[in-house]
Each structure stands twice: as C-alpha cells, then as structure tokens.
Amino acid sequence: MKLSVVIPARDEAGSIMETVNGAVKVLERESIDYEVLVIDDGSKDQTRTLVEEAGRTNSKIRCRTSPYSGGFGLAVRAGLEEFEGDGVVVMM
Secondary structure, three states, X not given: OEEEEEEEEOOOOOOHXXXXXXXXXXXXXXXXXXXEEEEEOOOOOOHHHHHHHHHHHOOOXXXXXXXXXXXXXXXXXXXXXXXXXXXXXXXX
C-alpha cells in the first residue's frame, strides 16, 4: 500500500523543505511506501523550485501547480485529484 501526502503550499520557501523532509524521514523510518505531493498554489517565491530540486534526488517527491485560481481549499482539491496512492493525508 502506498500513502500519498498532499501538501498545499503558497510562498512557503522558508519552511517547505523542513515540512517535506520531516514527512519523508518519518515515512522512511516506518518503512511506508509513499509519495509527497506539494501543490503550489501560485507561489511568488522559490517554493516550487525547492520542491522540484528535492524531487530530482527523491522521485517520491513531486510538485504540481494548482490548476485553480487560488486558495487553500482549491489547492487541496487539486492534490486530491492528482495523488496516486492507496490512501491520502493532507498536511500543512
């Protein structure tokens, strides 16, 4: 079974990698198959770039741009439409 962790993010360059890395550390420690899916909700900073760089070294980390006009709820919706796991959790 694979767990998807959906993280909506807007202008979170200062904290996104701490969040992503913390989730990855716990999932790997517990031997849980996973994906971490960050939904970029129109960030104007380096949020997307940081996550994409992490995804180059860990293919289980992905970043997608929300196709919606913006807002937390719509970013969550975008993640729920995109996740690939058997179960999903939304993490902030």
